[in-house]
Structures are given as structure tokens and as C-alpha cells.
Amino acid sequence: MDPRIRQHAEILVDHSTGVEPDDNVLVKAKPAAEDLVVALAEEIGDIGANIAVSMGSQRATRAYLRASDPEDLDTPEHTLAEMAETDVKIVIKGLENTLEMSDVPSETMTAHQEANRPIMAEQMGKRWVGTQFPASGEAQKAEMSTEEYEEFVYDAVNKDWDAQREFQAQMVEILDPADEVRIVSGDTTDITMSVEGMKTINDYGEKNLPGGEVFTAPVADSVAGEVLFDKPLVRYGQEIEGAYLRFEGGEVVEHSAEKNEETLTEMLNTDEGARRLGELGIGMNRDIDQFTDNMLFDEKMGDTVHLAIGKAYDECLPEGESGNESAIHTDMIVDMAEDSFIEVDGEVVQRDGTFRFEDGFEA
């Protein structure tokens, strides 16, 4: 077996989830990722934990959903019961065709997600990680050969996560006590927001592997200004390109898109919270050096920031406070590599992708 797959499995088990003897571990994957499942099984057996391997079939899910009446889609109680007794869940992405679900009606997809929400909620109380196997489908989506994509994935995933944690901690130190953040890119993006009282989280490969971002939640009413997102966003199989949002008093008051504007409109109209920001994230994984149309990687890319409309993460909020609520949480990316800066409380902390604490930084 490719030694990079074994290393990936070790990191998932030791670093991301800390599997211990007698843990009940659930490994979810698709058959394209079987090699990583095999490597994980060996690690988990070695530790003396219990395993359940559950590979799904996208073709079967598609067939099931197309045959189902959306109103009949209930929470599968057996899957919920399995989740309730799980200590550690490892979810591996890795598909042969990333568009396998493209001809399932969006109404059915929404009902399916709704039916599975109790299972997701149960998962949130456990140790879990989502990761990527370099399968042919995501390679194609990334516009790479499968072998090139393998190198891309393992560069991003198999790294010294302690060193990465320390590197990112420097940005946490800046952002965590801060009051105001301003993001400027070219003449299309200039947006400010308060992060006063919010917690900044250091993501170094625990719940997401690869990790590589620091993120927090904006004070919902404080967001003002405009932003043009540089990278296309895929939603319900529709690619939204050139999305533009203008905020006043925390709310989107104007929006447009070069392609599929109506999908963006639909998204913003999901609920009240869908017109407000739920996350400010700063990508810091320099081994992710290109966009691959896969948010697990894109949002961690060096020289980018991302803003998410919709739900805020509880871990970013002051003790006991609730943040922006929404059924959605959609990340959108701004490229900060050129003609860009991040300002924190009036001081530039990143210019053209280089942080204040790095060589080559120009204030």
C-alpha cells in the first residue's frame, strides 16, 4: 500500500480523533476510498478499539431518493441509534463521480438533509473528523490527473500538525483580543466587521483534515461594506460565479452574480440568518496552493479569507450567548494574494498574503 495512505490513517487516528482502546469507531466512506479504510482498520485494530465500516453507495442513494416521495423521508432510526453509540466517527470523502446526485430534485435533497439533521446533531457531540481520499471524481473536479491530485491531497494532509498549530497560533493571538477587522482586496472588496468578544479558533486538523485556518464569528449587526468573491461556489449543482454582496447594519442589502444570480438570491432568502455573516475565516495551509473546487481544501488555502453567510459556530461565541442562526452555512472565498490587506484594529496584519509575523511582510 502507498505509504502516504498509511500516514494519513495514522494522523486521523492519533492526531485528529485520538482513538483509544474500547472506543466504538465508525468509518464512513465510499468504495473508491477503500484503501484508506483498510489502513484505518489496521490502526484501529492495533489500538484495541471496535470498528464498524460502513461504505455507502452514491448510486444507491440517488436511486433511493429519486424513487422516494420527499414527504416520506424520515430520520432512519437505525442509523441514528448507531450514531448514538459511536464514540469516534471518521468520514472520508472520495467519489468516482461528484455529480452523481445532480439529477435528484432539489426539493428531495432538502428533505433528505432535513431527515438526517438529528444524526448530524448527534455526531456533533462526538469526536469526529471529515477528510478526503484522492479519488478520481474529485481529481476531475479539480482539473487534475488522479496522480497529480494524490500529490496535492497528501501534501495538504500529511504534515507536521504541531508546527502548523504553532504557526496559526500567531494569528489567533492577533485576532482573538481584537475588536475590528477590515478586509480589502483590489477595488472590489472593502468590508469591516466587529469581532469583539468572539473567540478565535485554531483549526489544525482535528475535525477537518486537512485543517489550516483560524476562524471566528462576526458580531452579526456590525458588518458593513462590499465584497466580491473570487471563486465560484457550487450550490445544488449550480455554479455561482462572481458573487457580490453589499452589507449595511450586518445585512445583505444588495447582491448580484455574473452567473446563476437566481441561485444566490434563493440562498439568501432561505431564512433571516441567511442574509447575515456567520463566519470569518483565514486560510493558512500553505501546502494548499491552488483552488480545487472543494471547500474542505479551498477555505484552508494560504492567501485567502472566507466569509460564510448563515449559521455561526457555537465555539466562537462568548459563553452562553447564541449567534447568527440559519439552516445554511455557505463559505465564500476572497483571494488575498495580490493588492490586498487585512487590517485589525487599524493595523495591517497581512499584506498580499504575507502575515506580519512572516519574513517579507511590508506594513
Next chain:
Amino acid sequence: MDPRIRQHAEILVDHSTGVEPDDNVLVKAKPAAEDLVVALAEEIGDIGANIAVSMGSQRATRAYLRASDPEDLDTPEHTLAEMAETDVKIVIKGLENTLEMSDVPSETMTAHQEANRPIMAEQMGKRWVGTQFPASGEAQKAEMSTEEYEEFVYDAVNKDWDAQREFQAQMVEILDPADEVRIVSGDTTDITMSVEGMKTINDYGEKNLPGGEVFTAPVADSVAGEVLFDKPLVRYGQEIEGAYLRFEGGEVVEHSAEKNEETLTEMLNTDEGARRLGELGIGMNRDIDQFTDNMLFDEKMGDTVHLAIGKAYDECLPEGESGNESAIHTDMIVDMAEDSFIEVDGEVVQRDGTFRFEDGFEA
């Protein structure tokens, strides 16, 4: 998709398990059988039931077991919880390599089966069926091309099960009220047993698909005589050929085998019940016309009987009585096509494979 796969799925859902709206259905398979999983998913969605697809990986199970200390193997509580909330379980055999587990120590395999026993016990209280997808591994084991094996499997599986039930009912009528059964084949097998008070079960494709046998339990102490089993038996990766057993007072008092006799000895020494018969079965599925080294099919073959050492099925026993108990239930087959007969209460009911109620029978 091959229309035979759709027909197979329909029979599993409608005839074998009677899936109803809101049932929680669990589909277990290996990736080689994905086509049947897809066809099942469509049927199950159409009915309005809930589905969980859980494909395992033999390579992962092997890696897990080889890495595990047998003493650490516990019941996976998350899998047990899933089983407890399942209404219908559909288990599909179908492998790329039937010997994938051949280098797992037998001690580990035994501990693994022991750890999974509570899950099997939970399953027994549900609606369930075990079936076969014609994968390359079982085709190879059957010494056929995959396409030839497909024809073999679908001939055995996709049939008129109501007609088969009626055909088999004629043998149930003979065996159910009977006292004594004698089985004679050539000069190597002549064995008698009482079935007084035992129930004869008509298996027409419910818990096994293909079905195609009638079976009962011998009165444990009554078995006397000798039997030479014509077909090899694989146990823990060891093929036992030419197994011979001689019974007195219900117990094996002499045994031998032409190949791997020590494995047969080990099997008989499992526990006290392993030296007694737990089942007498009569194969009646005429579409299974050759041995394929796969007990799901072999034991249903026309012109055969099978005897199992070990545990008796509860459904064969008189109300409230317990039968032969053992950790094992191992079927062994006698070919009845030539120079053979079955006698019930002194009357020949089958000669050279032809039943009394069929054309061409010679008393």
C-alpha cells in the same frame, strides 16, 4: 441495469422480507454487489421505507482482525444498536476474493464470531434474508466464468416462489407427521433417525434466497448408522474431503476424512452438541443443478440431502422444547442422484432423486 438484478431486488423486498412503508431497512453488502444494492434502494424508496446502506470491506476486516489481539475483540455496541432499531435486514453475499480472510488466525476468527454473536441474536428477532450476488470471487470458487455464474445464480433465485412452495409442501406433508427416516446412498451411507414430534419447515425463499429445501431436526439420541459425505466442506479455510461419520445413540463414535481429518476432529470437539445432528434437510430447488462450493446453494440442490452437526433450529422443535445446543451448525451434503433412496416410516419416498409425487418415480 441487467433486468435480472431488478427482478432479484423485487423478490427480496416483496417476497422474502415484505418491506412496508416506514420500515427501517438495513442493506449489508460488499462493493462487488453494488448493482443489487442500487436496485434494492430504488425498490425501498418506492415503498416509502427508510434505508441504511452499509457496505463492508473484507480487506478492511482482514486488516482489523490481523492487527487485533483476539482478547480485545468486543461486541461493537454501535452496530448492535443499529441492529436493534432495524426492522428488515438484507444481507448480500458477493466477493471479489472468497479467500480474503484465509490468513487471519483461526483463534481470531472464532473470537470475532463470538463478539458478533449478540448482533446475530438480535437479527434473529427481525425480518431478514441472506442472498447472493454473482460476483467474480464466488464464480471462481464455483469454477465458472462470471457470466456463466450469473446465469446459474439468477436461474436459482428469480423463480416462481409460490409454485416452489406448493411443490415442496408435498414433501412437508410426508415428513411432518413421520416417525422414522432412513437415508441410503450406495454402500457408504445408511443412517436412520427419529423425527417424531418435530416440525418440518418449508423454505421457499424467505430467510434464504435462493430457498428450496424442507428441513427438520432429528431427535438427538435417535441417530444411528453411518454416512459418507460426497461434497467437500470448507471450514476456517481448510477443505475437508471425504468426511465419514458413524453414529450410535445419537453421537458420533467414529469419524475420518480423506483430507484434513484433524480439522473435522477439531470441529467435532467444539462442544458436546457438535457430535450430534441438529438438522436433516432435503434439497428441492431443481434450478440448482450443480455444486458450486457455496452452502447457500448446495444445500438446496435437487437430488441431495444434508445433515448438520451442531445446533438445531428452534422452529423445528415442539413448542417449549429445546433441541441440540452447540456453538456450531455445519451442513454436510450427501448426493442422492444415483443408487440412493429416502425411506419414511418404512416406505420409499424418493429414489435416485425422484420423489414419490413426481413422474418417473419407481417404488
